[in-house]
Amino acid sequence: MTKKLIIAGVEIYPGERKKIEIPVAKLYTDADMSLPIQVIRAKKEGPVVFVSAAVHGDEINGIEIISRLIQENLKLQAGTLILVPMVNVYGVLNQSRYMPDRRDLNRCFPGSKTGSLAGRLAYTFLNSIVAHCDYGIDLHTGAIHRSNLPQIRANLEDAETKRLAEAFAVPVLLNANIRDGSLRGAAVGNGTRVLLYEAGEALRFDELSIQTGVKGVIRVLRALGMIRKRMSKVNIEPFVANRSDWTRANASGFVKEFVSLGSVVEKGDILADINGPLGNHISQIISTRSGIIIGKQNIPLVQEGEAMYHIAYFGGSADDVHEHIEMMQEAIVAIEPAN
Template sequence: MKDILTIGGVELQPGTKTEINIPVAKLYTDAEVSIPVQVIRAKKPGPVVFVSAAVHGDELNGIEIISRVIAENLKLQNGSLILVPMVNVYGVLNQSRYMPDRRDLNRSFPGSKKGSLAGRLAHTFLESVVAHCDYGIDLHTGAIHRSNLPQIRANLDDEQTKALAEAFGVPVLLNANIRDGSLREAAVNHGARVLLYEAGEALRFDELSIQAGVKGVIRVLKALGMVKKRISNAKTEPFIANRSDWTRAGASGFVKEYVALGAMVEKGEVLADINGPLGNNIDQVVSPRAGIIIGKQNIPLVQEGEAMYHIAYFGDSAEEVLEHIEIMQESIVPVEPNM
């Protein structure tokens, strides 16, 4: 860790906590748009870690996760923590996954100074924040009308990345390929190890996903030796899925579903009926293999070919995965109002 860390043109000394706004562009109204950042630095050198959210502007769980991590008032033993609750500020303003130019920011990295608006924002975030980091946790949700079970996606063939994924403490780990143009690809190319946390649904707060995310972030920092905060070890053993597939609708119609998020399904099990407007059955959605539902569509309308159920395959471990998912679901703590 450098003695002085420069983020968005601001020089940050060891042992400081600083809020920064990194300017990215202006609105039509001439109002400045900037990325809000909090940087916490220990007095001792150590890893530099970023935690980012809302790369897709409608994915709000991560904003709340980072807000609660900030509220924990963490005392770093060493290293630096860079918290970025809104990367795609434009998308948050418009409650949209995309940038105003309709580009997906998470397909626009590494970007450039003179490219599209999405490319410029990607370049600014990469150079201002990610390029300084050794590790990263990127927080996501499912798309609109789709929910994801809390899960970590990462390069689990790398032993250190795998150890951090296990430390996060959710039952499902996916050994996921890196997508071209993604933040994760750009960060890895800059030498950082990155976990991608997927949980919940766009434009919604999901308490299970938020609490699991807050605990997961702190557990990763603890595994890196950056904090000593007391936090219970995860009661859920992680299981690795090396394959997952989306099961798609064979017809268009109204959905009557029979399985919930996190359910274990058997090969040939009926997941949903697709009916016509008069109630006549048109098609059935059937599981192609035994596995766990880690993602699903929520809206009860479907078009032919549309992805409906994301199933991860764990082989003989499926029953154990289900048990640990249930333990995670039971661990949620009711949120008390501030008095």
């Protein structure tokens, strides 16, 4: 028999599709706040997967990815899919990364039923949704004024997690350590394997990141045997990075860049000039190792010590990674806005 699934007191039967509003703490205006989710169940038993977005409230690319997944009207052959477009509903409302209590929700897991506002929301999400799941895909972007190249971060030492990360079909996989208090850490502690998708910038829609995310989630569901949707063949073999570092500004000033996301850099390459307001040259940012830029600051103003370029280091050729990034970009057809 198929396992019973009850979320927030609502039972979802095999073959059903339901929208559920999970109550969370009210605003001080006495307005009710809820966590909106959509649950899709196949008639046949199988894996239970959550896809979540906006754990940081200003990371809105993931909201659009889940919206498009819902519009796809996916027909599950087996298992259950739980779609959560906004985990930090408070942050989305305020266009803020953080919760109203100024905490980072992704540092508050597993949370507490009687703790801070962020802790209570973390507890609700973990116990109402993640506790049911075998797998999860958590959608993120870079912070404000920072962009990330589409990438998957996960525990690639686990064979099953690596298999699903490769199925997502992005050029770069980062073997990332689990951070204390993170959703991924709490989920893994619960026995749930999680992929963290990073792409784009906070408070911005990026079509490449969105389309790559939608197709990546669908490919993972196919790899789990949950859907049979046909997908275009992808000839991208992802490259695994076991290390990445941020290169920081060694002076304050105005930035003139020589590289972009996805650029291959060699040790000793000049990444940017830092100039004064009168055009006088102050300093240069030099790459200390060879690799590829997977994240960068976008604003052309910098303070000394500020993180500017996130560089991943590979055992193989970074040029090969760059070629795969170009293939990914060519495979994405921009969706024209409706008139």
